[in-house]
Amino acid sequence: MGNGSKTPKNGRNAPTIADVAERAGVGIGTVSRVINNSPAVRPETRAKVQAVMEELGYVPNPHARRIAGGRSYTVSVLLPFVGTEFYLRLLEGIEAELGEQRYDLALFPLLxxxxxxxxxxxSALAYHTDGLIVASYDLAERFPGGRLPTDRPVVMVDARSEAYDSAYLDxxxxxxxxxxxxxxxxGPVFAVQIEEELDRAFASTVFSARIGGFREALAQAGVPLPEDHVFRTRLSAEGGQIALQRFLELQRPPLNVFAAADVVALGVVEAAERSGLEVGREVRVLGFDGQPWTATxxxxTLEQPVETMGRAAARMLIERLQGTKGPPRHERFEPRLVVRASTQIGS
Amino acid sequence: MGNGSKTPKNGRNAPTIADVAERAGVGIGTVSRVINNSPAVRPETRAKVQAVMEELGYVPNPHARRIAGGRSYTVSVLLPFVGTEFYLRLLEGIEAELGEQRYDLALFPLLxxxxxxxxxxxSALAYHTDGLIVASYDLAERFPGGRLPTDRPVVMVDARSEAYDSAYLDxxxxxxxxxxxxxxxxGPVFAVQIEEELDRAFASTVFSARIGGFREALAQAGVPLPEDHVFRTRLSAEGGQIALQRFLELQRPPLNVFAAADVVALGVVEAAERSGLEVGREVRVLGFDGQPWTATxxxxTLEQPVETMGRAAARMLIERLQGTKGPPRHERFEPRLVVRASTQIGS
DNA sequence: CCTGCGGTGGGAAACGGTTCGAAGACGCCC
DNA sequence: GGGCGTCTTCGAACCGTTTCCCACCGCAGG
Incomplete structure (x- = not known):
């Protein structure tokens, strides 16, 4: 096996920093500096090196980076193990921001x-990462001292924590x-509340906060929400279907339904359509989340800036990784009401 | 900051192989051989080294292993992003087997x-692992050539693949x-079928196989299953509730319901109880999966040996990693009928 | 013309492991 | 007693990066 002939293609042995350095006619230190955006590189040199990296398809080996530099340029994202689009969008945002800073992410489903x-x-895992982003659960409060047993920086997203930076929705x-x-x-108002035991391992509070605000505003307007106008279900479209059935037993159309999540609102719509009721007139439905499919x-729905929240969380974490000190910071985001046919008479 | 005093405690800097070697009075090579179960170590030496490793809380750094040895002793597990207990149990099995061979796993949710x-x-991710275990989806068939674009070994679990080793349930x-x-x-027979688009990104075939076998056996017994005796729903307990409602519109009790998943069967039970029907006599329910809570x-239910399947998959992968060649092997597992109160008259 | 200095670039050392050639210890045989 | 395997063990070399010290360059100032 003479290794005289280079095989920099996407084969078994990938090109190394030495290959790049040689091909670009520079030292390995310079290549490393280019990779890490060090300012101490002349623009022309940087361009030349980058061209060679591109040409060779060079990708820095994260394990080597970790071992040499002490950092892995990888962050763990801990997220609930439920299959909703919300997390897809959240990751989109996180990844966008991390990617710009040449960080990678490792997903850890909270099973x-x-x-x-x-x-x-x-510590034996592949999750030897530089920092943590925790989604939706205030995991910290379930540990003694209110802090996670780790010395790596932590940022919460879609949840608020006293102990850590957080980016959350109001x-x-x-x-x-x-x-x-x-x-x-x-017309009369109903609400569909969602069980907090999302995945029977951890509990979140987003849904009760939504219904709580709803109830409070109604009370202030002098229209309290009767207990039987609230239906509780697990997070599923079918739960919304059942909810509307119940509501229709109590009340003839028209009626208004606020569902604490778009998926459940979808079930309400499905049930209305199946009952031959006109959505938007006889049954008005308002969801929460702003899932992409709500438009079609x-x-x-109440649209939340999911990607933006993800980016914000990632940015905060990166700043911590770069040494920013100080007390926990909190970025608050607001949902935006998007009115569509389901709460508008006719079209 | 004199680093004269060792801090081998679970602090910032973990003990290294050199620390262990020094403390045990052996060379680093010997320690490495102990870690990797090399036979060329005297039992007394091995014991001594292991004692020191224990004492120091030494854990080999996976990044260093990867970089030095070419392997990371880590395998990726690709699993659907749905919050069911099935995957918890599957991972239990996989992890048990991998752990015995000193392998770690990195989870990758298929979003x-x-x-x-x-x-x-x-290749930039932290998922630079030695092999892949793919759960529930025959991902291979959605790539050109029917193989995943990777040269690492792949094993399927809870799915059968032509191209790769697999451990699957019949x-x-x-x-x-x-x-x-x-x-x-x-008495009359009904079935609840489940949408295959588990998480709207990938499709599985397990549920249609279950209902398919059910239908086939009924037909052979001369009792074909009418179309309106089959209700389709997404995977949720509420779907089971609705299903029973429908069935009761067609048929007065007693009736028998086969649900393609335990969660859905649970919904059927819930709906029966809410309607004041006696489960096991007026409504008989049979689930599928053998979730732990079905007992209480x-x-x-039809119990599947989930942990065992997980172990089998992990074992096959490890064998491949150790160099086993040959055509894809398939391990078939059989579900076991567990009869409880929900299909038994009285107690 | 010499000196000093900021801006660049080179490459040795270090990171924490694996691997492998070499060497020591020991027992056996002639 | 010397020669020769076998069984263990040692530690240098290496894996692909980062980091740091030093050298080099060109230019302004004395």
Whole structure:
């Protein structure tokens, strides 16, 4: 096996920093500096090196980076193990921001508490990462001292934490906006609440915050929400279908329904259509999340800036990784009411 | 900051192989051989080294292993992004087997096709692992040539693939067993089928195989299954609730329901209880999966040896990693009927 | 013309492991 | 007693990066 002939193609042995250096006629240190955006490189040199990297398809080996530099340029993202589009969008945002800073991410689905603890303590995993982004759960509060047993920086997203930086949505505000909107339409108001035990391992509070804000705004307007106007279900479209059935037993159309999540709102719409009721007139439905498909289904919703929140979280983490000190910072985001056919008479 | 005093505790700087070697009075090569179960170590030496490793809390750095040895002793597990207990159990099995061989795993939730392709091609991730275990989807068939674009070994679990080793359950057999059992009870038979688009990114075939076997066995017994005796829903307990509602519109109790998944069967049970019907007599319910909680809920089910399948998949992968050649091997597993109160008259 | 200095670039050392050639210890045989 | 395997063990070399020290360059100032 003479290794005289280079095989820099996407084959078994990838090109190394030495290959790049040689081909570009510079030293390995210079290549490293280019990779790490060090300012101490002349623009022409940088361009030349980058061209060679491109040509050779060079990608720095993260394991080597980790071992040499102490950092892996990788962050772990801990996310609930539920299949919703929300997390897809959130990751989109996180990844966009991390990518610009040449960071990678490793996903860690939160399947069980046991697994989480193994992840955090036993260091044997592939998750030897520089920092953590935790989505949707305030994991910190379930550990003694209110802090995760790790010395790496942590940022919360879609959740607020006292102990760590966080980027979160004002869910209660969303509930209040929902109340205002539905009240303006006139007619009785109902709500679909969602069980917090998302995946029977961890509990989130977003849904109760949404319904809480809703209830509060209604009360302030002098229209309290009766208990039987609230239906609780697990997170599924079918739960929304059942909810509307119940509501129709109590009340003849027209009626207004606020669902704490778009998926559930979709079920309400499905059930209405199946019952031959006109959505937007006889049954008005307002969801929450702003999932992409709500536009084509004509579903009114409270849109949250998911990608933006993801980016914000990633940015905060990177700043911490670069040494920023100081008390936890919190970025608050607001949902935006998007009115579509499902809460508008006719088209 | 004199570093004269060692801090081998679980602090910032973990002990290295050199620390262990020094403390044990051996060379680093010997320590490495102990770590890797090389036979060329005297038992007493091995014991001594292991004692020191224990004492120091030494864990080999996977990045260093990867860089030095070419392997990372880590395998990726690709799994659908749905929050079911099935995957928890599957991972339990996989992890048990891998752990015995000193391998770690990195989870990769299959959120979208786009993300999968990035994972497989762009090598920049932390997922520089030695092999892949793919759960539930025959991902291979969606790539040109019917093979994943990777040269690392691949094993399928809970799915069968022509191109790769696989450990899978005979779902059709489960359906047939279900049919036999329900027929023996007497009375009309219904089925709840589940949408294959588990998480709207990838499609699985397990549910249609289950219902397929069910239908086939019924037909053979001369009791074909009418179309309106099959209700389709997404995977959720509420879907089961709605299904029973529909069935009760067509048929007065007693009736028998086979649900293609335990979660859905649970919904059927819930709906029956809410309607004041006696489960096991007026409504008989049979699930599929053998989730741990079925025991306490008295739900009859087709139990699958999930952990065992996971172990089998991991074992096959490790063998491949150790150089085993040859055509794809397939391990077939069979579900086992567990009869409980939900398909038994009285207690 | 010499000196000093900021801006660049080169490459040795280090990171924490694996691997492999070499060497020591020991027992056996002639 | 010397020759020769076998069984263990040692530690240097290496994996692909980062980091740091030093050298070099060109230019302004004395």
């Amino acid at each position: 069980s508490k046991q697994r989480l603890e193994r992840f955090l303590s036993s 869910n209660a505000l969303g509930g209040r906006l929902a109340a205002e909107h539905l009240l303006a339409l006139g 289904r004509g579903l009114s | 979208s096709k786009q993300r999968l392709e990035r994972f497989l091609s762009s 779902n059709a057999l489960g359906g047939r067993l279900a049919a036999e059992h329900l027929l023996a009870l007497g 809920r008295g739900l009859s």
